[in-house]
């Protein structure tokens with residue numbers, strides 16, 4: 001019998017004991033949607049059958065559906081349009097191609113067993129009363145008829161994505177997302193009812209979808225899931241059937257302008273639909289292969305990546321929309337297939353939980369697989385946003401602080417954690433998180449629990465400090481003194497001080513030229529710690545956090561460099577004379593590099 005390491009057994013036991021804590025398990029939902037693309041009226045006309053099994057543990061007398069396109073309706077006072085005014089001082093006018101163009105998702109009828117139900121619509125939310133309460137563990141099936149009027153985006157408004165407009169038609173390319181009435185989530189906190197806003201986009205139950213799309217026969221269609229059937233009709237149209245299991249949304253595109261590239265990568269079908277970006281496939285395939293290795297196999301059988309003309313780079317389960325096609329954009333959207341599509345989350349209350357890992361993943365791919373500089377990490381230009389990462393999307397007061405907290409700090413926290421735990425432990429924990437929460441909505445607490453379990457460390461202090469506060473880290477070198485010794489060596493003394501309110505272990509490295517004289521790790525505890533170094537060579541440089549692992553806003557005072565004149569003086573023996581005379585060269589705060 002092979003010996004088994006006790007530590008490994010303990011880890012397995014811990015993993016087994018880690019109960020799934022995903023928030024939004026309750027409802028079991030399935031959708032069967034039949035929709036026809038009307039290219040004359042530029043709209044999607046559909047009916048859907050929604051079956052809901054109530055796992056909430058309580059009787060539901062009302063149901064709520066999200067109707068995102070209503071956010072864009074002209075002459076409507078929607079939360080989204082108020083956001084546009086407030087955050088961008090903009091209106092939707094520039095997005096539409098003309099005055100007669102509009103956007104909406106109109107529900108024409110809702111029936112249960114042939115009986116019409118009353119409903120009301122406010123902003124992007126539909127509310128309906130069930131004829132009788134839906135008891136726990138019972139199911140209800142609704143039939144909903146709807147029309148999604150698509151924006152025809154103005155010629156000059158290339159992507160409209162910066163306005164969070166994700167759907168529409170431009171130059172014969174239809175991008176159809178957030179397009180059908182989708183059941184709102186009832187989780188242990190109750191109904192999660194959020195109007196569509198400029199910031200914070202997704203939260204939905206995982207479920208199975210069958211989508212039948214009727215389009216002109218000349219059109220190429222890309223959609224969430226696998227195409228299972230095609231039927232041509234005498235009127236020149238065709239109906240394509242797509243099936244997707246364990247997804248929390250479906251989106252699609254259609255155009256006769258698409259070229260298609262397709263093959264198998266890491267055991268999955270990769271399909272790109274492109275207009276003029278012929279290298280899109282290679283970029284998608286490369287990042288997809290990297291993530292499959294790094295985070296675990298892709299959760300679905302097919303990923304479709306599409307070059308779109310409306311909506312900007314955007315993620316949906318099983319399909320990503322690509323606008324400009326940069327490495328950053330493509331690798332970001334593909335990474336969302338792991339963090340967002342497979343592992344879902346409440347993007348309204350915990351926006352960072354998919355954007356943080358996605359930004360981190362894309363940066364890691366570019367550094368580790370493409371050999372780009374680690375300076376590309378957003379955290380390198382970090383400025384403390386002054387608002388905790390774990391702030392609901394609706395609580396942000398500017399797009400800038402939203403970006404800094406959610407994307408920059410969100411990814412930076414993961415880079416820091418990787419530095420803290422070590423690459424091997426961190427990577428193993430992220431893999432465990434992916435496996436555990438695939439096809440579920442995870443919470444930040446689920447992520448923390450997984451990292452604590454896998455690392456065997458208490459990480460509450462770390463996550464609390466970096467996610468729940470806006471405490472800043474500001475370490476600095478102080479009182480650096482180099483004394484030449486009679487034997488020709490040097491004694492260097494200095495202090496590392498913490499001028500901020502956050503604390504982290506800090507790498508401290510002394511150099512002579514390019515040669516490392518010594519490395520220390522300061523535990524970061526307390527306000528200041530003294531260091532000293534005996535060396536044969538004269539130190540020329542001392543650095544705090546040389547690998548830039550920390551989220552630190554002020555890095556000017558992390559560097560001490562011997563001034564060339566002093567170094568020259570030392571070389572000429574003047575330093576030795578000065579030291580012998582009992583003088584000490586001291587770097588004061590005044591002559592620190594700023």
Ligand SMILES: [Zn+2]
Nearest residue numbers: 332336355358
């Ligand atoms: Zn993103």
